Amino acid sequence: MGLDVETGERIENSQDLRAHFGPISTLAEHKVQRQLDHFCRDFIALSPFLVLSSADGLGNADASPRGDAPGFVQVLDDTTLLIPDRRGNNRVDSFANVLASPGVGLIFFVPGINETLRVNGAARITRDPALLEPLAAQGKVPAAALMVEIREAFFHCGKALMRSRLWDSAAQVERDRFPTLGRIIAEQTRKIDVAAAETLMEEGYRTRLY
Secondary structure, eight states: OOHHHHTTOOOOSHHHHHHHHOOOOHHHHHOOBSSOOHHHHHHHHHOOEEEEEEEOTTOOEEEEEEEOSTTOSEEEETTEEEEEOOSOOSOOHHHHHHHHOOEEEEEEEETTEEEEEEEEEEEEEEOOHHHHGGGOBTTBOOSOEEEEEEEEEEEEOSHHHHHHTTTOGGGOOOGGGSOOHHHHHHHHHOSSOHHHHHHHHHHHHHHOOO
């Protein structure tokens, strides 16, 4: 049992939460947009990377990175986004979650800009060729895409990225300070040896991005 439970310091409800942190600022409360304005559209057009959050019907949460060339997410209209599903390992965790519970959250990143764009809404899966074909990359049409109906969109201040120095080249970690994914997978699964796993990962990065 955690220390906060034992000492009675756990926040249990929304009233306790607001009392602890104080009132929300007027600007923070009123910055939320119900549809995309030109600032949101321009940011999405510059963004090569986002994090997609979803949850299953029991509330088990998941966050998944999505990335491609800047503007890979298509803006269909002021309230609809289309996110292509590029080749992966076929776990399709996000898609399975959306089938059970359509609510999703997105955070768009643009390298060099500390502010991010947050979008919340409801998603559904499409395999409509008319929607998928314009999303082709490297000659490959995605097998499916996530269509997101926007309910909220707002910009998030840059404090987290500033504190983390995410875009600062001087803060980058040398690659040899952490094991390769091939080694990690080999040791965690014990289903493949390290050399074979590293070869498999390198080949996947080289030939199966799309």
